Amino acid sequence: MPEAKKHTSKKSSKVKPSKTVIVTKSKVPVKNTLFPKKQKKVNDLLSKSSLLPS
Amino acid sequence: MTEQPYSYDKKYSTRYTFVSKRKHGAINKVVEFLHTSNKLILNLAFGDLKNDGTIDDTANSNNGDIIKVMATIIHVVRDFTNEYPEYKIIFTGSTAQRTELYQKILKTYYSAFNQEFDITALEEVEKNKYEEVVFEPMNNLKNYVAFFVKRKK
Numbered sequence: 001m002p003e004a005k006k007h008t009s010k011k012s013s014k015v016k017p018s019k020t021v022i023v024t025k026s027k028v029p030v031k032n033t034l035f036p037k038k039q040k041k042v043n044d045l046l047s048k049s050s051l052l053p054s
Numbered sequence: 055m056t057e058q059p060y061s062y063d064k065k066y067s068t069r070y071t072f073v074s075k076r077k078h079g080a081i082n083k084v085v086e087f088l089h090t091s092n093k094l095i096l097n098l099a100f101g102d103l104k105n106d107g108t109i110d111d112t113a114n115s116n117n118g119d120i121i122k123v124m125a126t127i128i129h130v131v132r133d134f135t136n137e138y139p140e141y142k143i144i145f146t147g148s149t150a151q152r153t154e155l156y157q158k159i160l161k162t163y164y165s166a167f168n169q170e171f172d173i174t175a176l177e178e179v180e181k182n183k184y185e186e187v188v189f190e191p192m193n194n195l196k197n198y199v200a201f202f203v204k205r206k207k
Contacts, residue, residue: 042200
């Protein structure tokens with residue numbers, strides 16, 4: 001009787017380096033704001049300042 | 055600020071509510087910390103919650119309790135920055151008059167605030183160009199457009 005072939009998967013022992021994704025999630029939760037006008041006003045001010053968006 | 059604050063509810067970490075109760079009856083107030091285009095800066099917004107669920111942040115409630123309301127907001131800022139001391143909080147008035155009021159309050163209570171917070175301000179240095187500067191409480195010539203507070207380390 002022929003010997004059953006063993007199915008061996010060729011798994012690479014090397015682990016492909018995963019792409020590093022840096023997630024910079026704010027600790028403060030993002031919620032829908034009740035103050036959209038105020039948010040826009042402050043963002044406008046900041047955009048015209050040296051406090052560049054980071 | 056020695057005035058006793060109103061007790062407040064924390065709806066979630068960025069939204070607080072309290073009720074102003076004085077001569078014109080009860081007025082629901084909301085204080086919210088909003089994200090800005092700078093991830094290290096949060097915007098403190100404050101206003102009256104209207105019956106339809108929207109906010110009026112230009113209303114002058116004139117409820118006779120401005121000091122108590124401001125004391126409550128300061129307690130809210132303190133509570134929030136206890137949890138998130140790494141954030142800088144920016145606040146500005148909805149009108150120039152209100153920004154001026156905030157400047158007066160900061161000036162009046164500067165020595166107390168300065169023990170807990172680093173206080174800076176946003177100043178228009180030329181047309182449509184703003185810079186963060188040291189807040190000068192005794193300089194009446196300064197017309198700041200916004201203010202920053204950050205918990206001292």
